[in-house]
Amino acid sequence: MPSFLKEFFKRNGVGMGSLMLGLVLFWTIGLIILPQLSMLDFSFRPNLPPPEIGGPKDVYTLENYKYLIFGPEGGSQDYNAVDLRVFFRTLVAAVCVTVFNLIFCYPIAYYLAQTKGNHIRIFALMLIIPYWINEILRAFALRIIFGETGVLNNLFVGLGIFDTPFDFIRNDIALYAGLGYAYILLMIFPIYNVIESLDRNQIEAARDMGASWPMIHRRVVIPYAKPGISSGCTMVFMLSAGALAAPQILGGPSSLWFTQLIYQQFNDNSDWPQGAAYAVVLLVTCILLVLAIMRLFKVNMGDIGK
Amino acid sequence: MSAGVGVDLENLWIRFGDFVAVRDANVKINGGDFFSFLGPSGCGKTTILRAVSGFLEPSEGNVLIGGNNMRGIGPNKRPTALIFQNLALFPLMKVWENITFSMEIKGASAKERRKRADELLDMIALPGQGDKLPSELSGGQRQRVAIARALCAEPDVLLLDEPLSALDLKLRQHMRTELREIQQRVGITFIYITHDQGEALTMSDNIAVMKAGVIDQIADGKTIYNDPATAFAASFVGENNVFRGKVKRIMGDEALISTNRSGDLVARISSANQGKMAEGDDAMMFIRPEAFALAPNGATGDHFITARVNHEEFEGNVFNIFMEGEGGKELKVSIPNLGQSFEDHTGQNITLEYETQNAVAVPAGELAAE
């Protein structure tokens, strides 16, 4: 037995140690690593009916990835314009949602972290409560508001701002509002946690030296809050790029989200390998983007989730 | 329990990777002794304690408790109880539950435990405080609860890891007496870890002085103070003035040392080093501040030192004179205040004398850091 294992069992006892080790191995290998590898493997295989799986036709192929780029073989177009457009639109929109959330949430996070008092506890509760409501129901609430006869349209038409109801859903405004809404808390909390640990004296010292508020934020608060900001941005980006419920409920009929394509491949077309390939593309792209951003801002993986 | 169970460390080596925390320690602790390991932080004394209590397996050598080899026996099976540096009282248990935790483990009834807790609370002079939480007690009270908890397990050996370090000075001095009293009352072996020489000297029957994983000297307090075996022991325990030089001549149990700055001086060779020092060896000589007396100015000889006075201070019971010493370090002299007149010598040269038996010569070695 290797010495670190021996040490481990000495520290935790054989019974507790094995239980702990077993659970951790099941989680990391059985639930995290192997399923991802399995999905990767699956995405390189043709879509076969169950009896033929493992048979002679079950060979590795790039077909599923080619499909995303070039479309069906012998198709009318050179590229799979529909799916590619959806893919890039999803990424760009997710970035927009992330930036919007950051701008919108930073002041609140700063305010909550640097203000003391009982009302902060109430604000915190008010922040958390919406997050405990079902994701579907939150999207549903926004649909009530943004619908053709929804509250907003009634308000605007009633006030005479619009002549006719504006179609928020077809114009994707409902979708972006919904995505932003869904992940507000995930942006606020990491930033809040970091700023809360910022010594108030630093801000006061900066003010004392005559720095303006924008200057204080640019030179003192934001550099300090960088791990929280990048953690929040990473989470919001990954979750909005991977969102499914909000696009299904709030998206217009013609504007698809990339996850919806994956869903269709699985549930409507029953083409699992194709769906797996799309999922791999989504996962890899998102990870690369996040790694790039993390390198750009010089933060570590260890800061995520703090 | 009355005779006490001894603890032996035999050729004990403890390594962490390439780092040697304890190097070939050989210690024999008698049953019923109050035994201290004294050394600066990082010298390996806590490591030895963890090896005795069973949290660490020695890399080589053995720990014997009552003559039984403890290799492979876990901390929960050893007849030892440890008092942690931060006490490690269970924060969510009441005081009485803390004290009788070892009984709860064995399945004793709540009534029995309550009774024993009350006895122990009386013993540590905290009657009626059993229902409080540890966080509701003061530092000294927590200290006593930790002792009661350890004693409740009826160990043969009680191990204490700098348990007084978190207390303020006054309480620390009070707890020294109290610990010593408790030890004498229960009569079991105490092994005490400290970096505070005052604690070690006041409480211990025997002391092991440790430096960087090596045990320099094992002896009772008086011996260590008056007759240190190494330069480290001499400089770590109590204040001392050091003189570096070479052995010029050996004269029985005395040596004439030609010091770098103060000429040839005579000193007693410490008992551990007699017969081990030879002419020409690098040597160090130690004289305590209180061992000097003022001599007629300009007197010369092998027990006179002349130097310039940097500054002086009056401390109440003593006058301190700080003089130019070796290597930028000041030579400190304390003259007892017996009501005599005392003139200011700042800037002048004065001459001091000492008795040969108060100067100790040891082979040159590492000194304790300030």
Place this chain on the structure above:
Amino acid sequence: MKSFSFLRLSVWFYLAIFFAYLLGPLVIMSVTAFNSPEFPRASPWECLTFEWFSALFQDERILNGIWNSILVGAGTVVLSVAMGLAGALMLTQIWPKLRATYYTIIIAPILIPGVVLGISTLVFWDRINRMLGLGVDSFLSNGLFLTIIGQSTFIASYCMLVLVARLQRYDIALTEAALDLGATHTQAFRKVLLPFMKPAIASAAVLAFLASFENYNTTTFTFGEYPTLTIELAQKVRYGITPAISALAFIIVVLTVFAALANEANIRRKELVAAARKDATVEELESGRMRLPNFFSSNWAAVGLVVLACLTVATVGTATVYSPQQCIADIREQKRLETEQRIQELRQRRAEEAARRAAEEAESGADSTGGQSKPAAGGNSSGFGGAFAPSALGGDSSTDDPDTGADAAPEQDSGSGFGGAFDPNALSGGGDDGN
């Protein structure tokens, strides 16, 4: 001073906007649960009704979904808290060189899109199932099993984060002290570490249950024969929405607020008790007659809790005796009238148009060589139907005027936003029902 108060004002303004965005949709959704139209809407307000709640409780699929959600939630809580705790403990003692890699692995599921987790779970266990030669109805392809496994993959990461935060404040010397006093490793875990971790384990369990309850992205690939509440809701919302869903949302909102307030009140109470214990003397502690501060004093959460409870009781009480039939009938009658009026109006317009066309024809015939602009304008304006008719052709026929006046009145009425709510008929109807 002036700029300071301006800053304050803008901060409060910002906070108001922020919380309106955050809470507004929930409030509006809750309101729609009590409005009578078939399509969930807050305005125009028609009738106060509780029928959507009874519709909800009669919906078999919703009830079945709730039951499945509870099953999945229970399984997920147990599995993810156990894995999260083991993962957190491992993090504190793993070999330093492996630490960063290990942390990346156990934190990754939070960042992996939910659909990817769902797909990979489905694909992986399907393959295991096939490798073991089991059929399609085996345990490994059971929707309940797959959903619990899939959700636990990432929910365990959340639990781990919660538990690690508490574990970092744990002094390992406490476990060592327990071992030293003769406890076995299991005893030390159960009697010392577990009680210390209890609050964090409770939070992790609640978090895990909520995360499981609301999960859609992963579950949608794995649920099989066990559609959870979220899946059922999503299907309902996608194919037509009814206020019954608002009613469910309202119940969830109330329960959430209730739980949050209860939790907050409990925390406040503990703080007060701890403060009181600190000040208490030994005699007071011994006799157990320590004076505790009043539960409600300086505990706003407790006050809120009681107010909420009273409101709930009042609402349920009202719902049992209230019947909106009269009001709904009134509204229906009103709508019928409106519709009739519209039809009338339309007929009128058609008649007008016919008349105008006849007039135009006559005019064009008469002015064929006259001003060019006039016929062109007349031709263009025809696209706006009768809207410009009264003014443009004001003098055309005197019979038009009373019609347009009557036309305007009901339109204004429905535009007021409250529709029939303030209609005297509706009020008297409601009063009758109350008796």
